[in-house]
Amino acid sequence: xxxxxxxxxxxxxxxxxxIFKDEKLISQIPGNxxxxxxxxxxxxxxxxxxxxxxxxxxxxANRGIGVERFFYEPWFKRFYSVExxxxxxxxxxxxxxFQFENDLRNIADLLIKRGIPLNASDRENYHPLIIIxxxxxxxxxxxxxxxxxxxxxxxxxxxIDQVSxxxxxxxxxxxxxxxxxxxxxxxxxHGKENFKNCQGTLDIVPFSHFTTPHSVFKNxxxxxxxxGCIRRCAFCVTGYTKKPVKFANAESVIEIxxxxxxxxxxxxxxTITDYPYLNTLLDHMERExxxxxxxxxxxxxxxxxxxxxxxxxxxxxxxVAPEGISQRIREIMLKDITQEGIFNGLxxxxxxxxxxxxxxxxxxxxxxxxxxxxxFFWFIDEVNKMGYRKITLSINPLVPKPKTPFEYRKMIDRxxxxxxxxxxxKNLQDKAKIYAESYKESFMQYQISRLKGIETIxxxxxxxxxx
Ligand code: SF4
Numbered sequence: 001x002x003x004x005x006x007x008x009x010x011x012x013x014x015x016x017x018x019i020f021k022d023e024k025l026i027s028q029i030p031g032n033x034x035x036x037x038x039x040x041x042x043x044x045x046x047x048x049x050x051x052x053x054x055x056x057x058x059x060x061a062n063r064g065i066g067v068e069r070f071f072y073e074p075w076f077k078r079f080y081s082v083e084x085x086x087x088x089x090x091x092x093x094x095x096x097x098f099q100f101e102n103d104l105r106n107i108a109d110l111l112i113k114r115g116i117p118l119n120a121s122d123r124e125n126y127h128p129l130i131i132i133x134x135x136x137x138x139x140x141x142x143x144x145x146x147x148x149x150x151x152x153x154x155x156x157x158x159x160i161d162q163v164s165x166x167x168x169x170x171x172x173x174x175x176x177x178x179x180x181x182x183x184x185x186x187x188x189x190h191g192k193e194n195f196k197n198c199q200g201t202l203d204i205v206p207f208s209h210f211t212t213p214h215s216v217f218k219n220x221x222x223x224x225x226x227x228g229c230i231r232r233c234a235f236c237v238t239g240y241t242k243k244p245v246k247f248a249n250a251e252s253v254i255e256i257x258x259x260x261x262x263x264x265x266x267x268x269x270x271t272i273t274d275y276p277y278l279n280t281l282l283d284h285m286e287r288e289x290x291x292x293x294x295x296x297x298x299x300x301x302x303x304x305x306x307x308x309x310x311x312x313x314x315x316x317x318x319x320v321a322p323e324g325i326s327q328r329i330r331e332i333m334l335k336d337i338t339q340e341g342i343f344n345g346l347x348x349x350x351x352x353x354x355x356x357x358x359x360x361x362x363x364x365x366x367x368x369x370x371x372x373x374x375x376f377f378w379f380i381d382e383v384n385k386m387g388y389r390k391i392t393l394s395i396n397p398l399v400p401k402p403k404t405p406f407e408y409r410k411m412i413d414r415x416x417x418x419x420x421x422x423x424x425x426k427n428l429q430d431k432a433k434i435y436a437e438s439y440k441e442s443f444m445q446y447q448i449s450r451l452k453g454i455e456t457i458x459x460x461x462x463x464x465x466x467x
Contacts, residue, residue, distance in 0.1 A: 009078050016080040019044050023082070023210045026221055026260060029057060032066035036167060037081065037091035037128075039070040041106035042099070047071040049216040051224050051268050052097055052134075054208040056156055063164035067095075072106045077113055088114060091128065093167055093175070098134035098144065101448035102441060107132075107147070108460045118457050120149050120189040129172050131179075138197065138241035139403040142452040145188040149176065154184045155227075157200030188453065202227055202246045207256050217266035220293060223256055224248065225281075226269030233323070234334040234405040235362060238270050241403055245270075250277035254284050264313065265292040273301035282306065296321075300341025307352045317356035317392070318349040325361055325368065325376035332367055334405070339379070346386060356390040357383065359432075363420055364397040364412030377427045384431050391432040395421060397442045401449055411446045414439045 004013045038057055040047035047053050053069060060067040068081035070088055079088040088094070088110075096107055108118060111130075117123050120130065132144050133152035141151055156163065159182045166178030179185050186195035208222040228242035247269075257265065269275055272294040282305060285292060291313040297306075299320040307318070322342050324330030330337060349357060361376075383391055397417050400406035412420075421436045428434060444463070451459055 004078065012076050012078055013080050013085055015073075016082060016085050019212075019214065020082050020085070022214060023212045024219070025210050026207075026263070027058075027209045029061045029083075029209060030064070032061065032064055034068060034081075034084070034086055034090050035066040036060060036068075036093045036095050037070050037088050038067050039072070039088075039094060039096045039107075039110070040099070041072045041096055041103040041110065043073055044071045045214055045216060048210075048212050048214060050097075050099060051206055051208055051222040052099070054210060054222070055206040055224075056095070056097065058209055059156060059160050060164060060167070063160065065164055065167055072103075072110060074106075074109070076110075079110060079114065092172065093129045093131065096130070096132045096134070096148075098132050098136040101136060101143075101445045104143070104448050104456070104460070105464050107144075108464055111147075112465070118460060119146055119454075121146075123149070125172060129175060135237070135241070136449075139237045139401060140449060140451075141186055141195075142188075143448060143456055145186070146453045146457055149187065149189060150179050151186045151195075152182075152184055153186055153195050154197040155200035157204075158198035159184050199227065199242060199244065199246060202248045205248045205252045205256060211263065217293060219264060220266035221256075221260055221263040222266045222268055223253060224268045225253055225272070226275050229270035230274050231271070231336065232334055234332075235323075235398055235401070237401050237404055239404075242270075247276055250280040253277075253281060257284060257288065257290055261288065261290070265290065266295065267292055268295045271296050271298050271301075273297045273306075278306075282309065285309065298337065299345030300337050302345050302348060304348055304352060307348055307354070311352055311354065315354070317358050317390075318346075318354040319358045319360070320345060320349075321360040322379075323360065323362050325363060326372035327375070329365055329368060329372055332365060333362070343382070346383060346388075350386050350388065355388060356392070357388045358392045358394065359383070360394045360396070362396050362398050363424075364417055366409075366412075368420075373423065373427075376424075380428055380431055393424075393428065393432045393434045394437070395424065395434065396437040397439060399442050399446045399449070411443060414443070 004010045040053045057067050057069055068083045070079055070081055111118055116127055130148050131150045131152060132148040133156060137151055137153045141153055144151060162182050166175050169175040176190060180187060180190055180192045183196050184198050186192060206224040211219045211221055213219055225248045228245035229239045230245050232239040293310060293313050323335045324333050327339050397412055400409040400411060417439050425434055
């Protein structure tokens with residue numbers, strides 16, 4: 001392994017070493033010769049909050065592949081692995097998980113910094129094999145079709161044995177040949193146009209092999225109890241692309257609780273309250289005094305027991321997503337939640353002692369009228385009257401996504417968005433702390449979600465390389 005030789009590389013090396021030292025290993029990963037760099041193209045906090053980053057490593061390592069995790073910081077130049085602090089150049093396969101559209105900027109930056117041509121057809125035999133998977137592929141597999149050598153569509157569990165076998169190969173072209181036989185693999189550059197998505201079964205319940213204080217789920221062992229969503233909110237790709245919905249068997253989840261009983265848990269699912277065996281899990285966790293937090297839940301389905309149990313872990317604030325500023329807008333966005341349901345949940349939150357509530361909203365619908373805003377301002381007044389000491393509003397513009405009923409909608413323009421934010425602030429700034437998502441970042445997400453093939457490389461040159 002090459003050690004860093006200059007000051008900048010030392011700084012990067014030490015940063016990654018420290019991150020690794022802070023991780024607590026829950027289960028052992030077999031050590032094999034370095035082969036696959038598993039790259040989460042975002043910072044460590046985001047990467048370690050995603051169970052996929054750990055689970056894919058476990059799936060590959062348990063089949064004999066030498067795999068190490070990488071994450072991204074804009075100031076990184078060499079890119080060292082978390083586990084062994086090996087430079088990424090020592091890995092012959094780079095496997096990216098593409099979770100958010102705007103991570104395109106980070107994928108491009110990493111490739112450029114390591115001297116890898118962006119266009120797959122410009123790469124040589126000595127360049128690493130670039131494979132890209134992740135949820136963005138589910139709604140637009142063409143975004144990276146000119147950049148990736150191979151795109152994997154769907155859950156890796158479906159073809160993990162074939163993928164591992166293919167990656168065992170020392171010859172890049174033999175690996176590609178084997179990978180092209182896999183039904184979930186799409187490759188524009190190697191001429192395989194037919195592919196089919198596939199979703200894993202959750203028969204084996206995924207859980208993380210490490211915990212860390214730097215994750216959003218601080219020091220929690222992540223366990224995936226559901227994949228996909230039974231709802232169909234028109235702004236959200238999850239309800240339309242991850243089908244059919246899968247739920248983990250409660251006994252298998254409880255087995256994990258028993259095995260790692262000294263840990264605290266982070267339960268991962270699109271909405272935890274839709275998990276059909278939630279009461280069975282709560283019974284066990286209550287009995288055994290297990291602490292846990294959840295990735296997301298529906299406010300109209302919460303009950304006092306669940307909220308009380310969450311509160312004792314580390315939930316200082318109660319997070320709720322009414323999404324629409326009025327009931328009429330919620331109906332347009334197919335958010336099947338009523339005002340009464342939201343009020344009931346918020347009242348329960350106060351009853352169990354939450355003092356801070358965070359409310360998430362999406363604005364920017366062409367149908368919005370001053371009547372809808374009046375209802376919104378009245379609603380926040382009512383929440384104030386419930387006795388919450390702090391109300392935080394997170395406002396995002398609607399980003400219409402492919403493969404959803406909003407696919408053909410246009411995104412609101414900047415001026416209009418900023419005016420609506422100003423109007424909200426004027427009416428609510430005494431009652432709530434207001435965070436408005438940046439228009440620039442949201443519009444970039446909108447643009448990237450629609451890119452195809454060579455357009456993506458042009459977009460990168462235009463937007464990320466000109467400065
Ligand atoms: S409930 Fe949440 S995850 Fe499910 S479709 Fe609606 S926004 Fe998406």
